[in-house]
Amino acid sequence: MTIDIVQQEIVEDFxxxxxxxxxxxxxxxxxxxxxxxxxxxxxxxxxxxxxxxRVWLHQEFNEGKIIFEAESDALIVKGLVALLLxxxxxxxxxxILASEPKFIDEIGLxxxxxPTRSNGLLAMVKQMKLYALAYEKIxxxxx
Amino acid sequence: MIPDSSKxxxxxxxxxxxxxxxxxxxxxxxxxxxxxxxxIERVNEFSLRINGxxxxxxxxxxxxxxxxxxxxxxIVRNYLNAPEAAEVIFTHGTTExxxxxxxxxxxxxISVGDExxxxxxxxxxxxxxxxxxxxxxxxxxxxxxxxxGGELCIDQLDSLITDKTKILAVAHVSNTLGTINPVAEIIxxxxxKNVPVLIDGAQAAPHFKIDVQALDCDFYAFSGHKLYGxxxxxxxxxxxxxxxxxxxxxxxxEMIDRVTFAKTTYNEIPYKFExxxxxxxxxxxxxxAIEYVYNNDNLMLTQHxxxxxxxxxxxxxxxxxxxxxxxxxxxxxxICFNIEGIHPFDLGTLLDQMGxxxxxxxLCADPVMDHYGVENMxxxxxxxxxxxxxxxxLYIALIRLKAMF
Numbered sequence: 001m002t003i004d005i006v007q008q009e010i011v012e013d014f015x016x017x018x019x020x021x022x023x024x025x026x027x028x029x030x031x032x033x034x035x036x037x038x039x040x041x042x043x044x045x046x047x048x049x050x051x052x053x054r055v056w057l058h059q060e061f062n063e064g065k066i067i068f069e070a071e072s073d074a075l076i077v078k079g080l081v082a083l084l085l086x087x088x089x090x091x092x093x094x095x096i097l098a099s100e101p102k103f104i105d106e107i108g109l110x111x112x113x114x115p116t117r118s119n120g121l122l123a124m125v126k127q128m129k130l131y132a133l134a135y136e137k138i139x140x141x142x143x
Numbered sequence: 144m145i146p147d148s149s150k151x152x153x154x155x156x157x158x159x160x161x162x163x164x165x166x167x168x169x170x171x172x173x174x175x176x177x178x179x180x181x182x183i184e185r186v187n188e189f190s191l192r193i194n195g196x197x198x199x200x201x202x203x204x205x206x207x208x209x210x211x212x213x214x215x216x217x218i219v220r221n222y223l224n225a226p227e228a229a230e231v232i233f234t235h236g237t238t239e240x241x242x243x244x245x246x247x248x249x250x251x252x253i254s255v256g257d258e259x260x261x262x263x264x265x266x267x268x269x270x271x272x273x274x275x276x277x278x279x280x281x282x283x284x285x286x287x288x289x290x291x292g293g294e295l296c297i298d299q300l301d302s303l304i305t306d307k308t309k310i311l312a313v314a315h316v317s318n319t320l321g322t323i324n325p326v327a328e329i330i331x332x333x334x335x336k337n338v339p340v341l342i343d344g345a346q347a348a349p350h351f352k353i354d355v356q357a358l359d360c361d362f363y364a365f366s367g368h369k370l371y372g373x374x375x376x377x378x379x380x381x382x383x384x385x386x387x388x389x390x391x392x393x394x395x396x397e398m399i400d401r402v403t404f405a406k407t408t409y410n411e412i413p414y415k416f417e418x419x420x421x422x423x424x425x426x427x428x429x430x431x432a433i434e435y436v437y438n439n440d441n442l443m444l445t446q447h448x449x450x451x452x453x454x455x456x457x458x459x460x461x462x463x464x465x466x467x468x469x470x471x472x473x474x475x476x477x478i479c480f481n482i483e484g485i486h487p488f489d490l491g492t493l494l495d496q497m498g499x500x501x502x503x504x505x506l507c508a509d510p511v512m513d514h515y516g517v518e519n520m521x522x523x524x525x526x527x528x529x530x531x532x533x534x535x536x537l538y539i540a541l542i543r544l545k546a547m548f
Binding site for chain 2: 020021028053054073074076
C-alpha cells in the first residue's frame, strides 16, 4: 500500500468522530495498542527529546525498505507515533522522502506537529526523513 | 469576604472568551498573568500621546517620557519600600536581574574557591546565572535541600554557610511547590556571617506587598508580566552599598558619565545598570499594574487566592492516584500534581480541549523533578480573578479525563 493510501485511510477513520473526546480516546487506544519498543533500543542515542514528552525512534534497513520502531512516554503522542509508523515504516527511502504527513492537518491535529509544540513529534518526522536520506545515499552508491 | 469576581473580571476582558469552544479557564498565572484594562489603557494612552527618548533631550516629549518613567520608578520604590528610588533598576525581567547580580557581583567580589549558595527548589533562572559565574570565577555552588513536603531545610544553613560563602540566592516563593520560604529568617542567618542575600521574588510579587527594608535583603528581583503588567520589564532592587561597588553589567549609552578612548567613567546608580534605551513603555505599564493590584483591597484578594488554593487542594486530593507536590503550610496559589498512569502532556492536551489552561512539563525546575523522581508535572496556578466555580470545573474535567485512560 502506498503512503498516500494509508494516509487516506487514516483520514477516513477519523472522519467518523464528531466529538474531540472520541478522537482523543481513539488516539489513546492506538497508543495503548502500539507494541512497546525493544528495551535495548530505548536508549539515549534513539531519544528525541521534547520539553513535554519523549519519543524513542529505532530503525533498520532491510531489503531496500526502512523499518521504524518508536515509542513515547505520553499516550496521546504514542497514538500519533503509531499513526506515523503506520504511514512511514516499511517503505523505501524514496517513498518516505517524497511524502509529507498531511493527514495530521486533515484530522484536525495539526497543532501537534507544529514547531511550537515541544512534544518531539515534529522532530520524529524530521529524523525519519534524515534516515531515509542517509539510506537513499547508501543505496544509490551501492548501485 | 469574597471579592466580587464579576466586577474584577470586567477589568480583564481577555478572560471572557472561548477556547476550543469552551469558556476559557486560565490557570497558568504563575507563567504569566493577564493584564487589566487599567494597564492596557495606560500603555495605550502613553503610546498614543507621548514618546521621546528619556533623559536625553530638552524637548517636551522627551521630558514627559522621562517624567512618566521616573514616576514608575517611584511607584516601584514605594511598593518595595526601598529607601531610595536610585536603588530600583529596571531590567527585562527577573532573569536579567539575577544575571546582572551574578555577573557584576561576581566580578567585584568572587574569586577562586569562594562559595555561592542557592536552593534545590530554585527556578533555572536562579541557578544557571550563578553556575555560569562560578565556572568563570572558579567558585563552588552549594545547595540548600528541601523536604518532600516542600520546605527548605534551613537547619542546614549554619553548616552550609562558611567563611568562603560570598552570596546566597533563594526564591521568596517556589514556582513549582508554591512554598513561601522564610526568607527573613534566612537573611538574618546569612547576615550573621556577613553574607548578602538575593531574593528571587518572581512568584511572590504578584501575591503580596514586599518590604525590602523589613526583610533586609540585599537584592530583590521580580518581573512585570507575572504581576499583571507587560512582558519585557522587570526590576532589580539592590542596596546602594552593593550597587555602588559593582561594575556595570552592560555597556552603552545612558550608563556612562564621560567617554574617551583612553577611559570611560560610569554614571550613578540606577543609570549605571540601565545601558541603552530602557523599555520605558513597559515600566509605565508596570507602574499601572502595581497601582491596580495594590490600590485594590489587596488583603481581600490574597485571602481569595488562599481560599482558591484550599478548595483546589481539597478537591484534587479526592481524585484517586493524584499526588500533589509541595504542601508547605505557607503557600501561594500554586499546585503541582501528577495523576498516576497519565502523562502530564496528555492531561494538558486534553484539558486544553476543555478550555482549561494549565502548565505541563519540567517547569524550568529540573532539580525539583529530580527530587521527586518524575519527568514532568502538571501545574495549576491561580490569580485573584479565578473563581471557585473554575476550580470545580477543573475537578470535574480531571475526573472525566481520568476515565479515558
